[in-house]
Amino acid sequence: MQDNSAELAEASYIFDKRLECPCCGKLFTSKVVKTGKARFLGSDMDLRPRYSGIDTVKYDVYMCTKCGYAAVAREFPNLNAKQKEAVKEEISSKFHGVVEGDKIYTYDDAIVRYKMALLVAIKKPSKVSECAFLCLKLAWLHRSVQETLLADKELDSLSPEVKRTVENSNIEEKTYLREAYEGFTDALSKEYPPICGMDETTVNYLMSVLAYKNNDYESASKYGYSVLSSRTASAKVKDKERDLMDMLKSDKI
Ligand SMILES: [Zn+2]
Incomplete structure (x- = not known):
């Protein structure tokens, strides 16, 4: 290879x-x-x-x-x-x-x-x-x-x-x-963050991406809003989440 x-x-x-x-x-x-x-x-x-x-x-x-x-x-x-x-x-x-x-x-x-x-x-x-x-x-x-x-x-x-x-x-x-x-x-129904070394914001961000990639757009939005409304999430992760939400919107049209 x-x-x-x-x-x-x-x-x-x-x-x-x-x-x-x-x-x-x-x-x-x-x-x-x-x-x-x-x-x-x-x-x-x-x-x-x-x-x-x-x-x-x-x-x-x-x-x-x-x-x-x-x-x-x-x-x-x-x-x-x-x-x-x-x-x-x-x-x-x-x-x-x-x-x-x-x-x-x-x-x-x-x-x-x-x-x-x-x-x-x-x-x-x-x-x-x-x-x-x-x-x-x-x-x-x-x-x-x-x-x-x-x-x-x-x-x-x-x-x-x-x-x-x-x-x-x-x-x-x-x-x-x-x-x-x-x-x-x-x-997520059994464990609380940190999960696999990821804090709550990172887990929510990852879940929004995985939901998106698995065509579960409703859950992708739900997890996405948790990141965007978080008081502790960094500006960087919020920017990444906004990019994903934009992709979600354009996919829905
Ligand atoms: Zn051994």
Whole structure:
């Protein structure tokens, strides 16, 4: 998917981190992004961050190569005795181990790691919001696959095989965006912000975007007005929300 020079450049942003698995207790390595090296370029409407030279999203999941326990870095140490038993029984007993490669994570590698983290989160079980956030990030990865393959080219100019991959990734992105929206909707009936490290305004903003992307315009407006009427929301997030509300209006016409 990427040529060698892009791969070499990406490799300069990461390093192998030694970690102790909270599930099996063994040591393993995961590739992680060096702090402060990649330049932040901005975010997509649904908060997907973009950096120069590397897609940092690919490296957010730690996965034990010995037992299959996987989670985003923030959640990785959080495993109580009952959850440990559940993961051992449902995941580790069927996991045959993998070898950590010596280069970068490809999108295929990253998608496998996130799917593993999602499976672990479901079996643990983690909070509903954690599962929803993993779905959102899987949608981001599938968007990146499309962007990498398209790279300013027209879809019809691609080979049939590449075109099919782009189309399948587009379907996967939409499916995960729907699951993220449904998951966060469910989470909001049970959890209070901060949710997945996001404050109330950020959650409402994200929900307005996810509702919009899932054609639920009524909820998109409802969450949007919560952001615009908030006394604590920053001017920046209100500006982003106004842009979304403008898109909503023009879509409705
Ligand atoms: Zn382990």
